[in-house]
Amino acid sequence: MRHPRLWPAVTAVVSALGAILVVAFVLAFSPHAPEQVAPPSATPVGIAPSTTTTPSGDGLPAAKPASLSIPAIGVRADGIKDLGLTSGGELEVPGDATTVGWFTGAPSPGEAGPAVLAAHVDYKHVPGAFSRLKDLHPGEQAKVGRTDGRTAVFTVYRVERYAKADFPTDQVYGDTADAELRLITCGGAFDRSSGNYLDNVVVFARLTAVEA
Template identity: 65%
Template sequence: MTTVRWRRWLAFAVIGAALTACGSPAPQPPAAAPPTPAPASAPTTSAPVTAVEGPLPRSGPVALEVPAIDVSTGPIIELGLTGDGALEVPGDAVTTGWFTGGPSPGQTGPAVLAAHVDYNHVPGTFNRLKDLKPGDEATVRRADGTTAVFTVYRVERYPKSAFPTEKVYGDTAGPELRMITCGGDFDRSTRNYEDNVVAYARLTRAYRT
């Protein structure tokens, strides 16, 4: 997405694309667990590795690995916006989603991946997102066969009522990643968390096997 188109999207996203529905709803029949994907970490020395210069062309993410918080997930679904301008959320605890209205991981700009902190009383993929620290890595395997590695530089928590759209979704000089989930206090009347947790990361290397 070009800078002009990205700015145009921001102008209409008045809600800030916060995750508004990221709590633990009433118990439901458990969904079947998706197949476990192959890890997105660096390949073994038996496979040839070719470094790739960023920024990368557009290509959807298919798997995510964040070793510091024991995340290894896939496949990754596509997310858009709800009717009131909030970011859609995955329908179960273990699925991660990519916001297709923004860049893909590795393109210039902030690519957005979202997952639950918990759902249906099951710990979510991003249950420990708040525990990430600067220097931790997030590895995204892409549909075109390239792997993008991002290094975390900041983790913040924001009230959903004051979600900083420009800070999270605004233009960046290079490829970046935003990992978003819910956090803070749980409001039992709405069955949702009051805050969002956002991890910020920059592309530090990319390769193809």
């Protein structure tokens, strides 16, 4: 998975690389051991409280994600883990099958720009939190609970599978004017010789509502 998007720090990087963020985080989730994800090449670039609001182009203030719900594929994850970069400059990956992680170098879900959440498709023979990510369709929703008590509701508009060797970093992590979300996991064929999947599944979604 290639794609860290160093927010304030990434501003300098983004000028050179493009923009970060959902999140080129080429998550190499194997059923055996976690594979490092290469960093993205981009720079990271309020809504009044109410029961449900239509988000503005400015997005929400920063607030860490606390939970993720994707009803269409039965995902419910609490206690979202922070994901940073390894000493080699690669994106960290969750240490178990069911944990969902948020790349802290990118915007938080609901802020302007692309937020990135990642999880395994499977890990050590256990189905991962994102085992059915490829089954999502445009129009379905992902809800991210935030530590400020609001829930950012994202609507899927695109689901893609990319070969890790040709991961489109700019498309996935490139900055966006509005709040968006990237959900990333591994997919495609499993290469037993390397212990890794050959592709990444990436879901693109945009903020369409905010629940208080």
